[in-house]
Amino acid sequence: MGEIKRFMRDDGMIKISRTMKENGWKVKLAAQRLGQELGRQATVDEIAAATELEPEEIAVAIEANRDVDSIYRPVYQ
Amino acid sequence: MEKSDQWRQKMKLIIDSNSQNEAFARTVVAAYITRLDPTLEELADVKTAVSEAVTNSILHGYNNGEGEIEIVCEIKGQDIMVEITDHGVGIPDIEKAMEPLYTTKPEWERSGMGFAFMEAFMDELEVYSEVGKGTRVKLSKHIGDRT
Amino acid sequence: MEKSDQWRQKMKLIIDSNSQNEAFARTVVAAYITRLDPTLEELADVKTAVSEAVTNSILHGYNNGEGEIEIVCEIKGQDIMVEITDHGVGIPDIEKAMEPLYTTKPEWERSGMGFAFMEAFMDELEVYSEVGKGTRVKLSKHIGDRT
Numbered sequence A: 001m002g003e004i005k006r007f008m009r010d011d012g013m014i015k016i017s018r019t020m021k022e023n024g025w026k027v028k029l030a031a032q033r034l035g036q037e038l039g040r041q042a043t044v045d046e047i048a049a050a051t052e053l054e055p056e057e058i059a060v061a062i063e064a065n066r067d068v069d070s071i072y073r074p075v076y077q
Numbered sequence B, C: 001m002e003k004s005d006q007w008r009q010k011m012k013l014i015i016d017s018n019s020q021n022e023a024f025a026r027t028v029v030a031a032y033i034t035r036l037d038p039t040l041e042e043l044a045d046v047k048t049a050v051s052e053a054v055t056n057s058i059l060h061g062y063n064n065g066e067g068e069i070e071i072v073c074e075i076k077g078q079d080i081m082v083e084i085t086d087h088g089v090g091i092p093d094i095e096k097a098m099e100p101l102y103t104t105k106p107e108w109e110r111s112g113m114g115f116a117f118m119e120a121f122m123d124e125l126e127v128y129s130e131v132g133k134g135t136r137v138k139l140s141k142h143i144g145d146r147t
């Protein structure tokens, strides 16, 4: 079974928090680019096709991106 | 949860009342409604409204103490309905509570704009509450008005 | 849901049995356990196991028909427990069902490897089932180094 796991996965020890932030940026950039190309706001399915993320993963990714943004915002809570 | 109507989909989420779960709750609702192919802006609107309602349950309903928050999300065609329920202290005067800038926690630097935001970012807002029993906030929105 | 212990956190998700909710369910569990900052591999392991269990409830438990699936996720320290419950047909012989390559739906091109994957990707797997009542699968895993 260990071999099945190794065969299926090659992403090893990377922490998910990092990947989620990267996905957040991918989504943000894709949404901007698609918005310009289409002349309207891109939809989740369009962004999913461009980023190869699942629609549900996009919802998680934009949340991670929000966390990145908030680092640069003053603490107000 | 009935599923008699092909177009009716429903999910229920139950979380503990704590601030870490506020981000989780809005992410779950956002993930659920991605099946309606919203724009990121529509997602952000719904997330803001859900956040405000869940934050109210945590801060006001349970006064930052223990409790459960229930979030039901229903989809019918392109319409979504999100219901956030707590079993906390309840609201004595709902009309007053919903007035912009009204807050009972000025010492916590609350803005009193939570209900105003929910109203602004969603199509419909209904609030039910009973003192000592709890509060239910019902948020509705149509997804997909592309102009 | 008691919260007597600071380190104990719990959430419950109830979804309709349909294949669209399979991706949703695994995403929700993944989003929940993100607070433990797992590695990509740990998260992928949990998502795979949850997927297999939810798919089983949809395909076998409810035979692709209507029904509800309940997913409870608990966190205690760095340990997670995910319980997937359906009220479907149940499993007559659990031991046999858990054998690698065993499937009752070869005509649907099922591999019979679902339980084997759950066992491989999680630390613990327990299956409870009663014919005519339903099935509960309990998956546990420690996140992070044990050393």
Ligand SMILES: Nc1ncnc2c1ncn2[C@@H]1O[C@H](COP(=O)(O)OP(=O)(O)O)[C@@H](O)[C@H]1O
Binding pocket: B052, B056, B057, B058, B060, B061, B062, B086, B088, B089, B090, B091, B097, B098, B102, B103, B104, B105, B110, B111, B112, B113, B114, B115, B116, B135
């Ligand atoms: N779930 C709730 N339980 C009890 N009281 C609530 C709840 N939600 C709102 N309230 C009351 O309504 C008031 C206004 O809420 P809101 O507009 O969100 O402003 P704020 O949260 O900044 O005080 C709160 O100050 C509180 O008194």
Ligand SMILES: Nc1ncnc2c1ncn2[C@@H]1O[C@H](COP(=O)(O)OP(=O)(O)O)[C@@H](O)[C@H]1O
Binding pocket: C052, C056, C057, C058, C060, C061, C062, C086, C088, C089, C090, C091, C097, C098, C102, C103, C104, C105, C110, C111, C112, C113, C114, C115, C116, C135
């Ligand atoms: N939730 C369930 N309800 C009823 N039967 C189940 C359930 N989960 C698994 N089974 C039974 O156990 C067998 C083995 O499951 P699994 O290892 O996932 O293989 P597969 O799904 O490919 O058939 C299934 O074919 C089915 O007969």
Ligand SMILES: [Mg+2]
Binding pocket: B052, B055, B056, B110, B112, B113, B114, B115
């Ligand atoms: Mg508020």
Ligand SMILES: [Mg+2]
Binding pocket: C052, C055, C056, C110, C112, C113, C114, C115
């Ligand atoms: Mg299977």
